[in-house]
Amino acid sequence: MTDLPLRRIAHLDMDAFYASVELLRYPQLKGLPVVIGGGRRKVDEDLIQSDQGRALHEIPVAEFPVLRDYTGRGVITTATYAARQFGVGSAMGLMKAAQLCPQAVLLPVDFAQYRHYSQRFKAIITEIAPVMENRGVDEVYIDFTEVPGGQREGGRVLARLIQKAIFEDTGLTCSVGVAPNKLLAKMASEFNKPNGISVVMEEDLQSAIWPLACRKINGIGPKADARLQALDIHTIGQLASAEPAALAQHFGPKTGAWLHAAAHGRDNSAVHTSSEPVSMSRETTFERDLHAVHDRAALGAIFTKLCEQVAADLQRKGYVGRTIGVKLRFTDFRIATRDQTIAGYTDQAAAIRQAAGQALKRAPLDQRLRLLGVRVGGLLLKQDAAALADAPAEPAQHALFLTD
DNA sequence: TCTGGGGTCCTTTTCCTT
DNA sequence: TCTGAAGGAAAAGGACCC
Numbered sequence: 519m520t521d522l523p524l525r526r527i528a529h530l531d532m533d534a535f536y537a538s539v540e541l542l543r544y545p546q547l548k549g550l551p552v553v554i555g556g557g558r559r560k561v562d563e564d565l566i567q568s569d570q571g572r573a574l575h576e577i578p579v580a581e582f583p584v585l586r587d588y589t590g591r592g593v594i595t596t597a598t599y600a601a602r603q604f605g606v607g608s609a610m611g612l613m614k615a616a617q618l619c620p621q622a623v624l625l626p627v628d629f630a631q632y633r634h635y636s637q638r639f640k641a642i643i644t645e646i647a648p649v650m651e652n653r654g655v656d657e658v659y660i661d662f663t664e665v666p667g668g669q670r671e672g673g674r675v676l677a678r679l680i681q682k683a684i685f686e687d688t689g690l691t692c693s694v695g696v697a698p699n700k701l702l703a704k705m706a707s708e709f710n711k712p713n714g715i716s717v718v719m720e721e722d723l724q725s726a727i728w729p730l731a732c733r734k735i736n737g738i739g740p741k742a743d744a745r746l747q748a749l750d751i752h753t754i755g756q757l758a759s760a761e762p763a764a765l766a767q768h769f770g771p772k773t774g775a776w777l778h779a780a781a782h783g784r785d786n787s788a789v790h791t792s793s794e795p796v797s798m799s800r801e802t803t804f805e806r807d808l809h810a811v812h813d814r815a816a817l818g819a820i821f822t823k824l825c826e827q828v829a830a831d832l833q834r835k836g837y838v839g840r841t842i843g844v845k846l847r848f849t850d851f852r853i854a855t856r857d858q859t860i861a862g863y864t865d866q867a868a869a870i871r872q873a874a875g876q877a878l879k880r881a882p883l884d885q886r887l888r889l890l891g892v893r894v895g896g897l898l899l900k901q902d903a904a905a906l907a908d909a910p911a912e913p914a915q916h917a918l919f920l921t922d
Numbered sequence: 923t924c925t926g927g928g929g930t931c932c933t934t935t936t937c938c939t940t
Numbered sequence: 941t942c943t944g945a946a947g948g949a950a951a952a953g954g955a956c957c958c
Contacts, residue, residue, distance in 0.1 A: 555926080593926055611924040627926090654929090654958040739956045770933080801927060841950085851925075857951050891927090 526662035526673045527789060528647075528696045529703035530680065532639065533712035535656035536596045538690050539635050540625050543574050544582075551601035551622040553585065556592040556612055579623075586620035588612055591803060595627050632656075639684045639692070646680055651789045659700050661789040672696060672717040681715070701785035702727065704736045723783045728755030735780050742777075745769070757781035794897070795837065799845070800827040801891025807849050810883035817890070821878075822871055824892040829867035837897045838863035842873035845891035846881055856881045859896070863903040870894060 532538070536554050541547060592612045604619035615622065636655045644650050647668070649661035660680075662668030668676050673696030685691055691713040695706025702718050705727060709716040718726055732754055733743045749768065751757050758781035766774030779785070802824065808817050832838060843857040856877040864870065874892050898906070 591924090591926085593924090595926075609925070614924055617923085657958075737956070741955060772932080796930065797928095799928065803926065843951090853953080855952060859950065889926090893928095 523663050523669055525698050526668055526696055527698065527700050527703045528660040528662055528673060528677060528680075528694055529653075529700065529707040530643070530658050530660060530677075530692050530694045531707045531711075532656040532690060532692045534596065534598070535635075535690070536627070536632055537598050539631055540628075541598075542689055543631070544577070544625075545575050546577070546579055547582070547598075547623055549600055550579065550598070551604060551606075551619050552598045552625060553594045553601050553606060553612075553615060553619075553622050554596050554625045554627055555594040556588065556590075556624060556626060582623045582625075584620065585612065585616040585622045585624050588616055588624055590805065597622075629655075635688060635690065638688055639690065642683050642687055643680055646683065647676065649789050649791055651791060652793070659703065659789050662696060672719060674715055674717050677715045677717075681713070698783070699785040700787055700789065701736065701780060702783050705730065705734055708734070720783070724755070727783060728753060728758060730754050732757050732781075737776070737780070742769075742773075754781050794899070795835075796897060797839070797841075797893055797895035798828055798831050798835075798837065798897070799843075799891055799893035800824045800831070801845060801889055803847075803889045804887070807886040807888045809886050817887070820890060821874070821892070822867075824890065825871040825874055826867040828892050828894055829865055829870055832865035832894060832897075836900045838865045838900050838903045839894035839897045840864065841894070841896040842870055842877060843893040843895065844874050844877045844881065845889070845893065846887055847889035848885045849888055850885070851888075854881050857895075862907075863896075863898055865900065 537552065540552065540554060590612075594606060594608055594610050594612060594615055596608055597606050597615075601619060601622050604622070606615040606618050606622065612624070632655050640650065640652070640658060643658060643660060647660045647662060647665045649664070651659040653659060662673045662676055665676060667679075670676070677694040677696055681692060681694060693707050693711045693713065694715045695703045695709065695718065696715070697703040697706045697718040698720050702723075706716045706718040709726075730753060731743075732738050732746050732751065733740075735754065738746070745768065746752070746757065749760070749764075751760055757777060760778070760781075762774065762778045765777050768774065769777060802820065804820070810817060840861075840863045841857055841859045843855055846854045848854070858873045858877040860869070860873050870892065
Protein backbone atom coordinates (compact mmCIF):
# COMPACT_ATOMS: atom_id res chain seq x y z
CA MET A 519 0.00 0.00 0.00
CA THR A 520 1.04 3.54 -0.61
CA ASP A 521 -0.16 6.69 1.09
CA LEU A 522 0.63 8.93 -1.87
CA PRO A 523 -2.44 11.02 -2.66
CA LEU A 524 -4.18 10.28 -5.96
CA ARG A 525 -4.00 13.05 -8.50
CA ARG A 526 -7.42 14.67 -8.34
CA ILE A 527 -8.17 17.45 -10.85
CA ALA A 528 -11.47 19.30 -11.02
CA HIS A 529 -13.01 21.15 -13.93
CA LEU A 530 -15.59 23.69 -12.85
CA ASP A 531 -17.97 25.18 -15.37
CA MET A 532 -20.50 27.88 -14.48
CA ASP A 533 -24.03 27.02 -15.64
CA ALA A 534 -25.31 29.29 -18.45
CA PHE A 535 -23.04 31.98 -17.05
CA TYR A 536 -23.97 35.12 -19.03
CA ALA A 537 -27.68 34.42 -18.93
CA SER A 538 -27.57 33.60 -15.22
CA VAL A 539 -25.76 36.85 -14.41
CA GLU A 540 -28.34 38.81 -16.41
CA LEU A 541 -31.18 37.09 -14.57
CA LEU A 542 -29.61 38.09 -11.25
CA ARG A 543 -29.92 41.70 -12.36
CA TYR A 544 -33.28 41.34 -14.09
CA PRO A 545 -35.21 38.64 -12.20
CA GLN A 546 -38.40 39.81 -13.90
CA LEU A 547 -37.12 38.11 -17.08
CA LYS A 548 -37.02 34.64 -15.50
CA GLY A 549 -38.82 32.11 -17.69
CA LEU A 550 -39.01 34.46 -20.69
CA PRO A 551 -37.13 34.01 -23.96
CA VAL A 552 -34.00 36.13 -23.64
CA VAL A 553 -31.06 36.32 -26.02
CA ILE A 554 -27.75 38.02 -25.33
CA GLY A 555 -25.70 39.38 -28.17
CA GLY A 556 -25.62 42.02 -30.83
CA GLY A 557 -22.50 43.85 -29.75
CA ARG A 558 -22.29 47.56 -29.09
CA ARG A 559 -25.79 48.53 -30.20
CA LYS A 560 -28.36 50.98 -29.10
CA VAL A 561 -29.84 48.43 -26.70
CA ASP A 562 -27.41 49.61 -24.01
CA GLU A 563 -28.66 53.15 -24.25
CA ASP A 564 -32.29 52.06 -24.43
CA LEU A 565 -31.91 50.17 -21.16
CA ILE A 566 -29.97 52.93 -19.47
CA GLN A 567 -32.70 55.34 -20.53
CA SER A 568 -35.37 53.28 -18.86
CA ASP A 569 -33.22 52.90 -15.73
CA GLN A 570 -33.79 56.43 -14.57
CA GLY A 571 -34.86 56.54 -10.96
CA ARG A 572 -35.63 52.82 -10.69
CA ALA A 573 -33.84 49.74 -9.55
CA LEU A 574 -33.06 47.36 -12.39
CA HIS A 575 -35.50 44.75 -11.12
CA GLU A 576 -38.33 47.29 -11.28
CA ILE A 577 -38.10 47.86 -15.02
CA PRO A 578 -41.32 46.47 -16.53
CA VAL A 579 -40.81 43.62 -18.97
CA ALA A 580 -42.61 45.62 -21.64
CA GLU A 581 -39.81 48.20 -21.64
CA PHE A 582 -37.05 45.79 -22.61
CA PRO A 583 -35.85 45.88 -26.22
CA VAL A 584 -37.02 42.90 -28.27
CA LEU A 585 -35.59 41.16 -31.32
CA ARG A 586 -38.47 42.40 -33.49
CA ASP A 587 -37.11 45.94 -33.31
CA TYR A 588 -33.51 45.02 -34.03
CA THR A 589 -31.81 45.87 -37.29
CA GLY A 590 -28.20 45.28 -38.16
CA ARG A 591 -25.52 42.68 -37.99
CA GLY A 592 -24.61 40.51 -35.06
CA VAL A 593 -25.01 37.06 -33.59
CA ILE A 594 -26.46 35.56 -30.46
CA THR A 595 -23.83 34.91 -27.81
CA THR A 596 -26.17 32.90 -25.64
CA ALA A 597 -29.87 32.28 -25.22
CA THR A 598 -32.00 31.21 -22.24
CA TYR A 599 -33.70 27.83 -22.32
CA ALA A 600 -37.05 29.53 -22.97
CA ALA A 601 -35.57 31.14 -26.09
CA ARG A 602 -33.95 27.92 -27.27
CA GLN A 603 -37.38 26.33 -27.47
CA PHE A 604 -38.06 28.63 -30.43
CA GLY A 605 -35.04 27.24 -32.21
CA VAL A 606 -32.69 30.13 -31.53
CA GLY A 607 -29.23 29.46 -30.15
CA SER A 608 -25.62 30.53 -29.93
CA ALA A 609 -23.92 31.84 -33.08
CA MET A 610 -27.22 32.37 -34.91
CA GLY A 611 -27.61 35.66 -36.76
CA LEU A 612 -29.88 38.08 -34.92
CA MET A 613 -31.97 38.79 -38.01
CA LYS A 614 -32.73 35.12 -38.39
CA ALA A 615 -33.48 34.76 -34.67
CA ALA A 616 -35.90 37.69 -34.96
CA GLN A 617 -37.92 35.69 -37.47
CA LEU A 618 -38.07 32.66 -35.17
CA CYS A 619 -38.81 34.51 -31.95
CA PRO A 620 -39.55 38.21 -32.50
CA GLN A 621 -40.77 38.70 -28.92
CA ALA A 622 -37.48 37.54 -27.34
CA VAL A 623 -35.84 40.12 -25.10
CA LEU A 624 -32.47 41.20 -26.47
CA LEU A 625 -29.82 42.12 -23.93
CA PRO A 626 -26.41 43.50 -24.90
CA VAL A 627 -23.30 41.54 -23.96
CA ASP A 628 -22.02 43.15 -20.76
CA PHE A 629 -18.49 41.90 -20.27
CA ALA A 630 -17.81 44.20 -17.35
CA GLN A 631 -20.57 42.46 -15.38
CA TYR A 632 -19.45 38.95 -16.36
CA ARG A 633 -15.86 39.77 -15.44
CA HIS A 634 -17.00 41.05 -12.07
CA TYR A 635 -18.85 37.82 -11.26
CA SER A 636 -15.97 35.84 -12.75
CA GLN A 637 -13.52 37.40 -10.31
CA ARG A 638 -15.89 36.78 -7.44
CA PHE A 639 -16.37 33.08 -7.99
CA LYS A 640 -12.67 32.55 -8.70
CA ALA A 641 -11.71 34.33 -5.48
CA ILE A 642 -14.00 32.00 -3.55
CA ILE A 643 -12.38 28.97 -5.17
CA THR A 644 -8.80 30.03 -4.45
CA GLU A 645 -9.65 30.60 -0.80
CA ILE A 646 -10.57 26.94 -0.60
CA ALA A 647 -8.20 25.44 -3.17
CA PRO A 648 -5.33 27.73 -4.18
CA VAL A 649 -4.05 25.84 -7.25
CA MET A 650 -6.46 27.09 -9.92
CA GLU A 651 -6.05 27.59 -13.65
CA ASN A 652 -8.12 30.15 -15.54
CA ARG A 653 -9.87 28.81 -18.60
CA GLY A 654 -11.79 31.88 -19.64
CA VAL A 655 -14.48 33.84 -17.91
CA ASP A 656 -16.66 30.96 -16.73
CA GLU A 657 -14.35 27.93 -16.43
CA VAL A 658 -11.43 26.84 -14.27
CA TYR A 659 -9.36 23.80 -13.49
CA ILE A 660 -8.57 23.17 -9.82
CA ASP A 661 -5.95 20.81 -8.39
CA PHE A 662 -7.58 18.98 -5.46
CA THR A 663 -4.63 16.65 -4.90
CA GLU A 664 -2.99 18.43 -1.97
CA VAL A 665 -6.05 20.21 -0.59
CA PRO A 666 -7.14 18.89 2.82
CA GLY A 667 -10.18 16.73 2.18
CA GLY A 668 -9.57 16.80 -1.56
CA GLN A 669 -9.43 13.01 -1.69
CA ARG A 670 -12.66 12.31 0.18
CA GLU A 671 -15.16 10.44 -1.99
CA GLY A 672 -12.81 10.97 -4.94
CA GLY A 673 -13.12 14.75 -4.63
CA ARG A 674 -16.90 14.92 -4.38
CA VAL A 675 -16.87 16.40 -0.86
CA LEU A 676 -14.60 19.29 -1.83
CA ALA A 677 -16.53 19.90 -5.04
CA ARG A 678 -19.75 20.14 -3.04
CA LEU A 679 -18.12 22.59 -0.63
CA ILE A 680 -16.97 24.85 -3.48
CA GLN A 681 -20.35 24.72 -5.19
CA LYS A 682 -22.06 25.71 -1.96
CA ALA A 683 -19.65 28.58 -1.27
CA ILE A 684 -20.10 30.00 -4.77
CA PHE A 685 -23.87 29.79 -4.59
CA GLU A 686 -24.04 31.43 -1.18
CA ASP A 687 -21.90 34.34 -2.29
CA THR A 688 -23.18 34.93 -5.83
CA GLY A 689 -26.42 33.02 -6.30
CA LEU A 690 -24.86 31.24 -9.28
CA THR A 691 -24.65 27.50 -9.85
CA CYS A 692 -21.91 25.49 -11.49
CA SER A 693 -21.08 21.96 -12.56
CA VAL A 694 -17.95 20.15 -11.47
CA GLY A 695 -16.13 17.11 -12.79
CA VAL A 696 -13.33 15.51 -10.79
CA ALA A 697 -10.93 13.08 -12.45
CA PRO A 698 -7.26 12.04 -12.57
CA ASN A 699 -6.40 14.80 -15.06
CA LYS A 700 -7.68 17.89 -16.87
CA LEU A 701 -8.75 16.02 -19.99
CA LEU A 702 -11.08 13.68 -18.10
CA ALA A 703 -12.22 16.35 -15.63
CA LYS A 704 -13.40 18.52 -18.49
CA MET A 705 -15.49 15.71 -19.91
CA ALA A 706 -16.78 14.74 -16.47
CA SER A 707 -18.08 18.25 -15.76
CA GLU A 708 -20.55 17.81 -18.61
CA PHE A 709 -22.06 14.62 -17.26
CA ASN A 710 -24.34 16.17 -14.70
CA LYS A 711 -25.55 19.62 -15.69
CA PRO A 712 -26.70 21.93 -14.29
CA ASN A 713 -25.53 22.20 -10.69
CA GLY A 714 -24.09 18.68 -10.70
CA ILE A 715 -20.96 16.87 -9.66
CA SER A 716 -19.47 13.83 -11.28
CA VAL A 717 -16.43 11.91 -10.22
CA VAL A 718 -14.44 9.83 -12.69
CA MET A 719 -11.79 7.41 -11.50
CA GLU A 720 -9.13 5.78 -13.63
CA GLU A 721 -11.07 2.53 -13.72
CA ASP A 722 -14.18 4.29 -15.12
CA LEU A 723 -12.51 4.98 -18.46
CA GLN A 724 -14.12 2.18 -20.44
CA SER A 725 -17.61 2.55 -18.98
CA ALA A 726 -17.89 6.35 -18.76
CA ILE A 727 -15.61 7.72 -21.47
CA TRP A 728 -15.31 5.20 -24.28
CA PRO A 729 -19.00 5.28 -25.29
CA LEU A 730 -18.81 9.07 -25.87
CA ALA A 731 -18.43 10.69 -29.30
CA CYS A 732 -14.88 11.73 -30.21
CA ARG A 733 -16.11 15.31 -30.43
CA LYS A 734 -16.42 15.32 -26.62
CA ILE A 735 -12.63 15.39 -26.31
CA ASN A 736 -11.45 18.93 -25.72
CA GLY A 737 -9.37 19.67 -28.79
CA ILE A 738 -11.32 17.60 -31.32
CA GLY A 739 -13.40 20.12 -33.24
CA PRO A 740 -15.64 19.74 -36.29
CA LYS A 741 -12.75 19.30 -38.74
CA ALA A 742 -10.90 16.59 -36.87
CA ASP A 743 -14.19 14.88 -36.08
CA ALA A 744 -15.13 14.77 -39.75
CA ARG A 745 -11.77 13.18 -40.60
CA LEU A 746 -12.25 10.58 -37.87
CA GLN A 747 -15.77 9.82 -39.12
CA ALA A 748 -14.31 9.25 -42.57
CA LEU A 749 -12.09 6.59 -40.98
CA ASP A 750 -15.22 5.06 -39.42
CA ILE A 751 -14.11 6.20 -35.97
CA HIS A 752 -17.09 7.62 -34.09
CA THR A 753 -16.60 6.94 -30.39
CA ILE A 754 -13.66 7.48 -28.08
CA GLY A 755 -13.53 3.72 -27.60
CA GLN A 756 -13.09 3.22 -31.33
CA LEU A 757 -10.41 5.89 -31.32
CA ALA A 758 -8.65 4.11 -28.46
CA SER A 759 -8.47 0.89 -30.43
CA ALA A 760 -7.22 2.56 -33.62
CA GLU A 761 -3.63 1.77 -34.58
CA PRO A 762 -1.32 4.57 -33.36
CA ALA A 763 0.65 4.25 -36.60
CA ALA A 764 -2.51 4.77 -38.65
CA LEU A 765 -3.44 7.85 -36.63
CA ALA A 766 0.05 9.25 -37.08
CA GLN A 767 -0.28 8.56 -40.79
CA HIS A 768 -3.53 10.49 -41.11
CA PHE A 769 -3.00 13.32 -38.64
CA GLY A 770 0.76 13.71 -38.43
CA PRO A 771 3.02 12.32 -35.70
CA LYS A 772 2.19 14.85 -33.01
CA THR A 773 -1.58 15.02 -33.40
CA GLY A 774 -1.74 11.27 -33.97
CA ALA A 775 0.05 10.54 -30.72
CA TRP A 776 -2.11 13.04 -28.89
CA LEU A 777 -5.34 11.48 -30.22
CA HIS A 778 -4.22 8.05 -29.09
CA ALA A 779 -3.24 9.26 -25.62
CA ALA A 780 -6.44 11.27 -25.20
CA ALA A 781 -8.62 8.30 -26.12
CA HIS A 782 -6.86 6.31 -23.40
CA GLY A 783 -7.57 9.09 -20.90
CA ARG A 784 -3.92 10.06 -20.61
CA ASP A 785 -3.03 13.69 -19.97
CA ASN A 786 -0.27 14.81 -17.64
CA SER A 787 -0.50 18.55 -18.30
CA ALA A 788 -0.19 20.65 -15.16
CA VAL A 789 -2.72 23.03 -13.66
CA HIS A 790 -1.14 26.38 -14.49
CA THR A 791 -1.85 29.05 -11.94
CA SER A 792 -0.55 31.93 -14.04
CA SER A 793 0.02 32.76 -17.68
CA GLU A 794 1.28 35.67 -19.75
CA PRO A 795 -0.64 36.86 -22.80
CA VAL A 796 0.90 36.14 -26.21
CA SER A 797 -1.00 38.70 -28.24
CA MET A 798 -3.67 41.36 -28.00
CA SER A 799 -6.00 42.34 -30.77
CA ARG A 800 -9.03 44.39 -31.72
CA GLU A 801 -11.27 43.70 -34.66
CA THR A 802 -14.58 44.96 -35.92
CA THR A 803 -17.22 43.89 -38.38
CA PHE A 804 -18.61 46.82 -40.35
CA GLU A 805 -22.26 47.76 -40.59
CA ARG A 806 -21.90 47.24 -44.36
CA ASP A 807 -19.05 45.81 -46.42
CA LEU A 808 -16.41 48.37 -47.34
CA HIS A 809 -14.08 48.68 -50.30
CA ALA A 810 -10.44 49.65 -49.87
CA VAL A 811 -10.57 52.25 -52.61
CA HIS A 812 -14.18 53.35 -52.64
CA ASP A 813 -14.45 53.65 -48.84
CA ARG A 814 -10.88 54.64 -48.21
CA ALA A 815 -11.65 57.40 -45.74
CA ALA A 816 -14.05 55.37 -43.62
CA LEU A 817 -11.70 52.40 -43.61
CA GLY A 818 -8.75 54.58 -42.69
CA ALA A 819 -10.60 56.00 -39.69
CA ILE A 820 -11.60 52.54 -38.45
CA PHE A 821 -8.04 51.28 -38.96
CA THR A 822 -6.58 54.12 -36.91
CA LYS A 823 -9.14 53.59 -34.16
CA LEU A 824 -8.34 49.87 -33.92
CA CYS A 825 -4.63 50.71 -33.56
CA GLU A 826 -5.45 53.20 -30.81
CA GLN A 827 -7.59 50.64 -29.00
CA VAL A 828 -4.89 47.95 -29.10
CA ALA A 829 -2.32 50.51 -27.91
CA ALA A 830 -4.60 51.49 -25.04
CA ASP A 831 -5.09 47.83 -24.10
CA LEU A 832 -1.32 47.26 -24.11
CA GLN A 833 -0.65 50.34 -22.00
CA ARG A 834 -3.41 49.58 -19.51
CA LYS A 835 -2.08 46.06 -19.00
CA GLY A 836 1.60 47.05 -19.13
CA TYR A 837 2.76 45.17 -22.23
CA VAL A 838 4.74 45.99 -25.34
CA GLY A 839 5.02 43.95 -28.54
CA ARG A 840 6.89 43.88 -31.81
CA THR A 841 4.94 41.71 -34.24
CA ILE A 842 2.16 43.83 -35.69
CA GLY A 843 -0.50 42.17 -37.80
CA VAL A 844 -3.66 42.94 -39.71
CA LYS A 845 -6.61 40.62 -40.30
CA LEU A 846 -9.09 40.99 -43.12
CA ARG A 847 -12.33 39.17 -43.64
CA PHE A 848 -13.77 39.47 -47.13
CA THR A 849 -17.40 39.42 -48.25
CA ASP A 850 -17.13 35.69 -48.96
CA PHE A 851 -15.77 35.11 -45.42
CA ARG A 852 -12.26 34.20 -46.52
CA ILE A 853 -9.65 35.48 -44.10
CA ALA A 854 -6.24 36.94 -44.89
CA THR A 855 -3.60 37.98 -42.36
CA ARG A 856 -0.35 39.88 -42.82
CA ASP A 857 2.34 40.36 -40.17
CA GLN A 858 5.15 42.84 -39.82
CA THR A 859 7.86 42.53 -37.19
CA ILE A 860 9.49 45.80 -36.20
CA ALA A 861 12.88 46.48 -34.65
CA GLY A 862 11.81 47.61 -31.19
CA TYR A 863 8.97 46.86 -28.79
CA THR A 864 6.12 49.33 -28.69
CA ASP A 865 2.79 50.13 -27.10
CA GLN A 866 2.28 53.31 -29.12
CA ALA A 867 -0.68 53.76 -31.46
CA ALA A 868 1.37 55.65 -34.06
CA ALA A 869 4.06 52.95 -34.29
CA ILE A 870 1.42 50.22 -34.46
CA ARG A 871 -0.49 52.12 -37.13
CA GLN A 872 2.72 52.59 -39.13
CA ALA A 873 3.66 48.88 -39.07
CA ALA A 874 0.10 47.71 -39.58
CA GLY A 875 -0.08 49.98 -42.62
CA GLN A 876 3.01 48.27 -44.03
CA ALA A 877 1.41 44.88 -43.46
CA LEU A 878 -1.85 46.00 -45.03
CA LYS A 879 -0.03 47.06 -48.20
CA ARG A 880 0.86 43.41 -48.82
CA ALA A 881 -2.73 42.21 -48.50
CA PRO A 882 -5.07 41.75 -51.48
CA LEU A 883 -7.54 44.61 -51.42
CA ASP A 884 -9.58 44.10 -54.55
CA GLN A 885 -12.54 42.54 -52.75
CA ARG A 886 -14.93 44.22 -50.35
CA LEU A 887 -14.17 43.74 -46.65
CA ARG A 888 -16.57 42.94 -43.87
CA LEU A 889 -14.04 42.92 -41.03
CA LEU A 890 -10.75 44.55 -40.17
CA GLY A 891 -8.53 43.64 -37.23
CA VAL A 892 -5.23 44.78 -35.74
CA ARG A 893 -3.09 42.51 -33.60
CA VAL A 894 0.13 42.95 -31.61
CA GLY A 895 2.07 39.80 -30.79
CA GLY A 896 5.50 38.90 -29.43
CA LEU A 897 4.45 40.50 -26.15
CA LEU A 898 6.76 41.34 -23.29
CA LEU A 899 6.00 43.01 -19.99
CA LYS A 900 6.97 46.64 -20.42
CA GLN A 901 9.41 46.54 -17.50
CA ASP A 902 11.13 43.45 -18.94
CA ALA A 903 11.48 45.13 -22.33
CA ALA A 904 12.99 48.17 -20.63
CA ALA A 905 15.51 45.96 -18.80
CA LEU A 906 16.35 44.33 -22.12
CA ALA A 907 17.01 47.72 -23.70
CA ASP A 908 19.22 48.80 -20.76
CA ALA A 909 21.31 45.64 -20.87
CA PRO A 910 24.71 45.86 -22.57
CA ALA A 911 24.39 45.34 -26.30
CA GLU A 912 24.67 41.79 -27.60
CA PRO A 913 27.91 41.07 -29.47
CA ALA A 914 26.03 41.65 -32.71
CA GLN A 915 28.65 44.07 -34.02
CA HIS A 916 31.34 41.47 -33.66
CA ALA A 917 29.29 39.01 -35.63
CA LEU A 918 28.84 41.61 -38.31
CA PHE A 919 32.58 42.18 -38.51
CA LEU A 920 33.40 38.52 -38.65
CA THR A 921 31.09 37.78 -41.52
CA ASP A 922 32.29 40.78 -43.48
C1' DT B 923 -30.76 35.56 -44.42
C1' DC B 924 -27.07 34.69 -42.30
C1' DT B 925 -22.60 33.94 -39.89
C1' DG B 926 -18.95 38.38 -33.24
C1' DG B 927 -14.76 39.10 -30.80
C1' DG B 928 -10.70 37.80 -28.33
C1' DG B 929 -7.60 34.58 -27.67
C1' DT B 930 -3.98 30.09 -28.05
C1' DC B 931 -1.51 26.72 -30.42
C1' DC B 932 0.01 24.11 -34.31
C1' DT B 933 1.40 23.30 -39.16
C1' DT B 934 2.94 24.75 -43.45
C1' DT B 935 5.14 27.97 -46.38
C1' DT B 936 8.48 31.34 -47.39
C1' DC B 937 12.61 33.68 -46.95
C1' DC B 938 17.23 34.27 -45.47
C1' DT B 939 21.74 32.58 -44.24
C1' DT B 940 25.47 29.44 -44.03
C1' DT C 941 28.05 31.99 -60.11
C1' DC C 942 25.07 28.29 -59.52
C1' DT C 943 23.04 24.60 -56.80
C1' DG C 944 21.39 22.04 -53.04
C1' DA C 945 21.00 20.93 -48.14
C1' DA C 946 19.84 22.40 -43.70
C1' DG C 947 18.16 25.21 -40.12
C1' DG C 948 15.99 29.25 -38.07
C1' DA C 949 12.86 33.04 -38.03
C1' DA C 950 9.05 35.19 -39.75
C1' DA C 951 4.80 34.96 -42.12
C1' DA C 952 0.44 32.85 -43.28
C1' DG C 953 -3.22 29.96 -42.52
C1' DG C 954 -6.16 27.05 -39.95
C1' DA C 955 -8.33 24.65 -36.04
C1' DC C 956 -10.07 25.18 -31.78
C1' DC C 957 -11.87 27.30 -27.48
C1' DC C 958 -14.82 30.47 -24.54
